[in-house]
Amino acid sequence: MNDNTKIEVAREVMNAMIANACINGYNEKDKKLILLLKEEQEMNKFNFEVIDKILNVYAPKLKRGEI
8 A cells, every 4th residue: 555545544543533532422532532542633634653553553453343
């Protein structure tokens, strides 16, 4: 997978993660949502360590419905 594809997929996964957190009642003071928002900022700075974490950790959990 090339870098542009990784970034686009990571953005979709992160958007779904943040949406799920908000639907589940998290607000701006909850640690889980704060972590997701910080990771989103790093992803937007093209930090590939964070992008790989999103793709390798969050995407499978999201696909399995664990999140």
